[in-house]
Amino acid sequence: MATTVHHARSGTRGPENEAGPLLRLLLRRRGLVLVVALLLMILAGVAGRGAGDKLTSGAYLDPSAESQRAAEALTQDFPGGPANLVLIADAVTGTVDSPQAVERGRELTAQLSETPGVGGLQSYWETPDPSLRADDRRSALIAVQLTGGEHAAQETAARIIDDIEQDSGALEVGATGPAAVGLAVDEQAESDLISAEMVTLPITLLVLLLVFGSAIAAGLPLLVGAGAVVGTLAVLGLLAELTTMSTYALNLTTALGFGLAVDYSLFLVTRFREERRAGRSVEDAVVIAVRTAGRTVVFSAVTVALSLSALLLFPMPFLRSLGFAGIAVTALAVLTAVVLVPAMLAQVGHRLDRADLFAPIRRRITRRRARLGDDRLTWHRIAALVMRRPVPVLVSVSAVLILLMLPFAGVRFGLLDHRTLPAEHRVAETAERLVSDFPAAAEDPITVVLPGRDATPVAELDEYAARLSTLPGVTSVDSVAGRYVEGQTTETTGEQANDLNARYTSAAGTWVAVTPSAADPADARSVVRDIREQPAPGPVLVGGSAATLVDATDTIADRLPWALGVIALSTFVLLFLFTGSLLIPVKAIVTNLLSLSATFGALVYVFQDGHLRWLVGDFTPTGTLETTLPVLVFCIAFGLSMDYEVFLLSRITEAHRTGATTAEAVAQGLQRTGGLITAAAAILVTVFLALAASNLTALKVIGVGLTLAVVLDATIVRGLLVPAIMRLAGEANWWAPAPLRRLHKRLGLTD
Structure with a gap:
């Protein structure tokens, strides 16, 4: 059987003679290299200081998916469509029907209706719908539809929440809904990043001292990690100007960048020490470390980057942005490692192992190993x-x-919602109250948008809505013609008809709300597929949480084989090149x-x-x-x-x-x-x-x-x-x- 055994090369050339011109230049000009690197890090830090403000939460979904096009149509063209910001107003004293509460409720409704970015709203104090008031009459709802994309809706929600928190008056107001949840997730992620760094930094420093063996050596991965992270922040700021970038990219960049910096620095330092123990000079040890461990580090970084590149095959901005961030921080980690670590090793040389706080412990371990022999390690x-x-x-x-x-x-797949927040977070608590106190308003319908109202005769729409109400797993269907249950419609008064017309129609067309019997979107996916298979009076767009979950799982299922193929093929090729x-x-x-x-x-x-x-x-x-x-x-x-x-x-x-x-x-x-x-x-x-x-x-x-x-x-x-x-x-x-x-x-x- 043939093998790929390669025997050691013969010859008398020393490591310094085998060093490439770039490495020789780096070693000769190591002081200049370190100064330039420090300046570049400072510039990158300045350039990336506002990157976090440009990132957005959410973006888990393919913007071209049918459910997302339905959501966009509802937000832009139907002021009476589903709300993405829900306010629960509690009366400070009495009920929401008290004069003070009514006055404040109407003021708040008027204020919201004039707020830029608000496309429509439903307020208990504007249309006294019983479903907008809790049974105990102590609280009521204002359902707000915010226009624009996800980021724009969150910015509008932030302004609204700040205003109502500063001036509540006779009402105490809590916010929930997708826009409020996204805003809360952004704030929580930023807060967690800061608190986690304060807790883990001293622990990480202690582990670095234990692993690297001296304060000088432990500083190398900190320098490499800092360079990788601040450089990536600058890249994130630039990418955020060009495409949607997830707020989680900031957390991933910090964790992955520092982790890879430790890996690469440790491998180079370990090989440098190994060569020094073998009697090599500082310069020779650096050259050998770069030629052997440095090559391995570069190879390793390529495999990490190629694995992360598979994320770019998915159309979800969340995955794509984390792919971009991961590739950037990996590239910068390996670049700083193979440039800064050799320069620093050449600079500190014999002083690398000074300031070892755990030297007595290491000496005892070394003596014990010497007694036991290498075969007992x-x-x-x-x-x-x-x-x-x-x-x-x-x-x-x-x-x-x-x-x-x-x-x-x-495994059962689902979507992120308010439950990703801590249970005691006010937005999460308000969401739970919405479910318990306002069950009708908390319903999550499947939305069916029919663009072009004129092309949809009333009779055809009536027949379509009635047919949808007979599908398995459907409780009711609401449309401009009224509510349908098991194929039968309920009669509406003239005032109710006007309300339905305002809610379900616009110049852009009409839409219907299908209420599934299963509250969990994961259990309502079959209803979505049934609706999409039904003949319709014209083009339709099916949306809502259940449809979003269907589109997300289908998209991942479609792209996953390609992603796995990229990872497997790149891994196979790289390891073949590495080992033969x-x-x-x-x-x-x-x-x-x-x-x-x-x-x-x-x-x-x-x-x-x-x-x-x-x-x-x-x-x-x-x-x-x-x-x-x-x-x-x-x-x-x-x-x-x-x-x-x-x-x-x-x-x-x-x-x-x-x-x-x-x-x-x-x-x-x-x-x-x-x-x-x-x-x-x-x-x-x-x-x-x-x-x-x-x-x-x-x-x-x-x-x-x-x-x-x-x-x-x-x-x-x-x-x-x-x-x-x-x-x-x-x-x-x-x-x-x-x-x-x-x-x-x-x-x-x-x-």
Whole structure:
């Protein structure tokens, strides 16, 4: 069987002679490089200081989807359409029908109707509809329809909420609805980011000191992370001028940028120290670190960026914006790492290991290791165990991952709503009150828009609405002609007819509201599909939460195979170029899919089913997972998994090229990188726990998912599963057909 063993090169050239011209220039002008980098960081910080104000919440949906076109038509053309801002006004004293409350209610109604950005409203004090008043008469509703896009509606909602909080008078007013929820999510995300950084920063600094071994070395990833994050903020500000960017991009940029900075800096510093212990000079150690570890870092960054690029295939601005942000921060992290870390290492040189606060502890550990011998080191013992018993290890680890995966079979997808906020948040509390005190107003109908009223004769509309009311799962249908229940219509008075005409028609056409019997959009999706299959008197646009969920899941289902194909193909090609093997890339893809499936199973168990809230922090279970979050977690986690895969494979292939057998190479690679990967993962987990500690359920899902994925990957997958598979495959790990071996050799991606 052919293999791709490469033997060590002969020759007497020193590392300094093999350094490229750019690296030699960087080392000679390291002081200038550091000064220029600092100036660029300051400029990027100034350019990106207002980036957060340009980001928007939501944007989870494809703007070209039918449900979103229906929502846009209702917002722009039908003042009586569904409200996106709902105000619950409580009488301070008495009831909402008291003279003081009536006066203030009418003033508030008039004020709102004149507010720019308000397209229409329904107020209890304007049209005394009983459904707009609570049974105890202590509270009433004002339902406001805000025009413009999602961001514009939130800006209008912010002005309205500020005004009513400053001047409530005889009424105390609380706000909810999509615009208020989106605004609250933005504010909560910003607040959580600040509080999480204050809590996790000292913990992260302590872990950095433990891992990097000195205050000077621990400062390197801070410098690299700062450069990556501030540079990405500047990029986000620019992108926000061109396209919709999610507010979560800010949180992701901070976490991912710093995490990758730690990974890349740690790998370079570790190789530099290894070469210094071998007797190399500072300059030679830097050159070797860049040629070996630096190459691995660049390769790793490319795999992370390609995994994140799969997010760009989805039309949802939320996923696309996080893809842009992730690619930008990855590129800047690797750029700053391969430029700043070598310059700093050359600058500090012999002083790198000074100011080690934990030096006494390390000396005791070193003496103990010297007594026990290298064969007793932890990762070497693990490697020896796996080499002796690969089949039991493979079976047991796979069984654990499959067990964790099982809950994912029962996943139910849904949409984010007010329950992503803390239960005690005022917007969330107001939303719950809307459901309990105003059940009719809280109904979430399926909206059917028929553009072009003149093209829709009344008789045809009547027949269409009556037919929709007979569909399975439909409670009633409301239209300009009245309410339909099981094919029969209710009679309306002249005044009611005028109200219906104002609500359901405009110069742009008409619309009908279909009330499903299932309150949960996830349970009403079949009704949406039935409506879309019905013959209609002209073109129709079906919208509402249930239709939005149908469109979101269908879009993801359509694009997911392409995204998985991009990730799998790019991973396969890159790992082939990195190792010259066909089996290793396949093994990497399969093991990553297995570990990520286990992660998704755990997310379903925790967030969909509501278990372990005592462990991950309190949240409101909804019985579903938001449609886009698993896609986001998958792309990020897959990239990070490949990050560690490349680190491990770099040392395994290096040992194998110098003549070691596969078993020896795997043992050496695990011994040299096991502690490194564990340390990098520990710091990355600390960063992601800041997201997991968020009060927003969506950020908590991302943080917990990424934390679990990193822990699984850095422990049982890299430490047990991968070595077991490679031990069983033996020399077949390195097999490739002769033409591909020649191609790999010609491309020159290995030393």
